[in-house]
Structures are given as structure tokens and as C-alpha cells.
Amino acid sequence: MPKPAPAPDPGPGAGAFPYKLVATDLDGTLLRSDDTVSERTRAALAAVTAAGAAHIVVTGRAVPWTRHVLDDLGYEGLAVCGQGAQVYHAGERRLLTSVTLDRQLAGLALAKIEAEVGPLLLAASRDGLDGEVLVGPGYRVHEGPLPVLPITDAADLWSAPLNKVYVQHPTLSDDELAGVAAQVAGGLVGVTMAGAGIVELLPLGLSKATGLSLAARRLGFRAADTIAFGDMPNDVPMFAWAAHGVAMDNAHDELKAVADEVTTSHDDDGIAVVLERLLTRSST
Numbered sequence: 001m002p003k004p005a006p007a008p009d010p011g012p013g014a015g016a017f018p019y020k021l022v023a024t025d026l027d028g029t030l031l032r033s034d035d036t037v038s039e040r041t042r043a044a045l046a047a048v049t050a051a052g053a054a055h056i057v058v059t060g061r062a063v064p065w066t067r068h069v070l071d072d073l074g075y076e077g078l079a080v081c082g083q084g085a086q087v088y089h090a091g092e093r094r095l096l097t098s099v100t101l102d103r104q105l106a107g108l109a110l111a112k113i114e115a116e117v118g119p120l121l122l123a124a125s126r127d128g129l130d131g132e133v134l135v136g137p138g139y140r141v142h143e144g145p146l147p148v149l150p151i152t153d154a155a156d157l158w159s160a161p162l163n164k165v166y167v168q169h170p171t172l173s174d175d176e177l178a179g180v181a182a183q184v185a186g187g188l189v190g191v192t193m194a195g196a197g198i199v200e201l202l203p204l205g206l207s208k209a210t211g212l213s214l215a216a217r218r219l220g221f222r223a224a225d226t227i228a229f230g231d232m233p234n235d236v237p238m239f240a241w242a243a244h245g246v247a248m249d250n251a252h253d254e255l256k257a258v259a260d261e262v263t264t265s266h267d268d269d270g271i272a273v274v275l276e277r278l279l280t281r282s283s284t
Helices: 039-050 063-073 103-117 154-158 174-185 208-219 233-241 270-283
Strands: 021-024 054-058 078-081 086-089 094-098 121-126 133-135 162-168 190-195 198-202 226-230 244-247
Touching: 021 208, 039 054, 039 270, 054 063, 054 208, 063 078, 063 086, 078 208, 086 208, 094 208, 103 162, 103 174, 103 198, 121 154, 154 162, 162 174, 174 190, 174 198, 190 233, 208 226, 208 233, 226 233, 226 270, 233 244, 244 270
Parallel strands: 021 054, 021 226, 054 078, 226 244
Antiparallel strands: 078 086, 086 094, 121 133, 121 162, 162 198, 190 198
């Protein structure tokens, strides 16, 4: 399927930002390594919204792990969370849409993957505005403030509706595990890699692109209106949907390979670098 034509360059003196929608991933993209958003990037986003564009966060994090970032930004619009599973209205603090994982299919998918590579380490994200992230024995959790609920009985993973299941392997790399999972279970669930140690099983057909397209329609925007920023393979569908995809310098090679351009890293204000350039071009 061909990419949509990009929004036209407004040309000298037009004074309009060339995109109506700026979609940004969070981790490794909008957020720096210390989980903060730089003042420079905040200013660039404020400038593009003042110029008439909308900023939309599109993240793999479910709402409970995203809300504090949105609050810090003073963000009151729509956000796409949970790899596209949730469209969240930050201002009204309510879910507009939520897609859950078929737990029977997920269990079958896990059985197929484990038959190929051996026992997996598991975690899962429960559905809802306050859904917990359950972490099974041995699953390696990133250090930080995001809350998790340790469990000892794997059956607890399946006791309530889920957005996703996280899988890790004792010896396989993330790329190797994601590759095997997609090969043996890709007809049952979606498989994506969202970061270091984060391989996810999702509802089949779900991606950031599906969530972003739904949110964009609600806002009255199209793919051709959209510039997207990201850093990991889970951003590939979003880049395929948007008119222009910008990978961070710290991005995974798989995303860089399909990006329209590569900017500086998330720690070096990569989003701001691109937005400032586009703002300058539209004002000359």
C-alpha cells in the first residue's frame, strides 16, 4: 500500500506549519533518558500548536503508565496508548476506545512459542484506566517509578481483561525472540518490540497505526496531515501510515530503514530539531 502524499510545503511567505498533526512516541523519543521532556522540545511543541498543528502522544504504554507524563506536559487532548489499544481523552480522563487481547488465543500463542524456545518469563498489562501491570517470577523490570504488581501464580495473569502480554527469554535477544514469536504465533496475535527487554503479544491486527488513525479521524485529520516521530520497531506501522516518519538517532535499525529522515537523539532534542526547521521554513 503506497504511503499517503505528504502535506504540501506551504512555500515562501505562506506562514503555515506544513503538518496538521504531530505524533510522538514517548520512550526514547519525546522522553529523554531521565524520563523528562526538555524545555527546548516543550517550546517547539508549543510553537507548532500555536501555528495551528495538534500534538498527539502515541505510546506503547497503557494509560496508567502514561497519565503522569501527560499531566506534566499540561496535555488535555487525545492520546493513543497501549500500542494503539486505547484512545484516551486526557482532559476528560476517560477512555474513548479500548481493545483487549483474546486471552485464549494469547495462551495458545504462548504455548506455541514455548514449544519452540522453551519457558518464557511473563508479564501482562490489564485493561482499564487503572489497569495494573502484573509481573511474573524472573521477569526483568526496568528500574524506575512505574508501578508493577508482582505475582507468583501465572494463572493470575489471565484473571482479568488484558491489553497485552510481555514476554522475555533467558538467553534469546529481543530481536531473536520477536522473530520466533512472529513466525510461530503471528497468525494468532500481533508481535512487536517496543524497547530493550520489551517484546509484546497484542490483539491481532493492532498497532500504533490503527490507534493513531482512529484518533486522527476523531480530530478531523488524515494520514497526509501527519508527521510522526519514533525510535523502535513498534513505530514502523505508524511511519507507514503517516506522511512523514522521523526516526531518532538512537532508534532501532529496523525503524531507521523505513524512516523518511533521521534526526538527533532523544537526549539531543531530536524532535525540536525537526520542528524548529519546519517552523523556520514556514515563516520565511
